[in-house]
Amino acid sequence: MRTVIVRIPGGTKETELAPGEAATFGRGIPPSHNSHVDITLSGPEVSRLAGVITARDDFWLISNYSANSTYAIRNPDGGGEFIKVAPRRLDMPVPFEFADVVLPAGEDTPAFSVLAPKHTYGDSVPGMAATAPGEPTVAAFPLDETAKYFLILVALCEPRLRDAASVVIPTVPEIIERLCEAGYPRMSRSAVNFQIEYLARRKLRVKNDESGKADWQRAALVSLAIRFDLVGQRHLTLLGLC
Numbered sequence: 001m002r003t004v005i006v007r008i009p010g011g012t013k014e015t016e017l018a019p020g021e022a023a024t025f026g027r028g029i030p031p032s033h034n035s036h037v038d039i040t041l042s043g044p045e046v047s048r049l050a051g052v053i054t055a056r057d058d059f060w061l062i063s064n065y066s067a068n069s070t071y072a073i074r075n076p077d078g079g080g081e082f083i084k085v086a087p088r089r090l091d092m093p094v095p096f097e098f099a100d101v102v103l104p105a106g107e108d109t110p111a112f113s114v115l116a117p118k119h120t121y122g123d124s125v126p127g128m129a130a131t132a133p134g135e136p137t138v139a140a141f142p143l144d145e146t147a148k149y150f151l152i153l154v155a156l157c158e159p160r161l162r163d164a165a166s167v168v169i170p171t172v173p174e175i176i177e178r179l180c181e182a183g184y185p186r187m188s189r190s191a192v193n194f195q196i197e198y199l200a201r202r203k204l205r206v207k208n209d210e211s212g213k214a215d216w217q218r219a220a221l222v223s224l225a226i227r228f229d230l231v232g233q234r235h236l237t238l239l240g241l242c
Helices: 148-162 172-181 189-203 216-227 233-239
Strands: 004-007 014-017 022-026 051-055 060-064 071-074 082-085 092-094 098-102 112-115
Touching: 004 051, 014 022, 014 051, 060 071, 082 092, 148 172, 148 189, 148 216, 148 233, 172 189, 189 216
Parallel strands: none
Antiparallel strands: 004 014, 004 112, 022 051, 051 060, 060 092, 071 082, 071 098, 098 112
């Protein structure tokens, strides 16, 4: 049976939930009330009944019972990728196979971690890989990962890949120095600008921005590449040590 496993850091006990089962979490309710939570968390900032998680086949749901606190769920394998659970939000699906649930209790350490079953993909479903008759589907963004423009795109996306909350957009001189640091021949500013223009106009076809910001084109490339997973953690090896 595919189960969801809940772990409290430093603890030895695990809570295992089969599909359809749920577990409440929080600081706990006094025994005199003849009630309790399934996952007890410490800290006076944690609500007595903070929320509940519910297992599904290969993912899980979380409900935030707090009236004021937002919870953060981060992907420890995703370079800072996270989602927020607003106060009173119910049955929010979590897409991460492994996740840390962080409550605003004065520290950035997870209150508990959740391990979901390995997600199901179409490759494992019989018949889904078969092609339909007619014209073949073409790639929306045909990128050559061995090309120089792709290397520049990875350098542009590096700050966001390392920290999903980062708003840093590398400048052309910073891209040049980063690639030199990774062992590539030094490129001129005009060469890097040409590759960025080529990415924007031909490969990713970003829309013109009339805001007047100098970095709009680079920012648009990063946003689109990250949004559609055209560049990911796996590509950081192109820049040397991850």
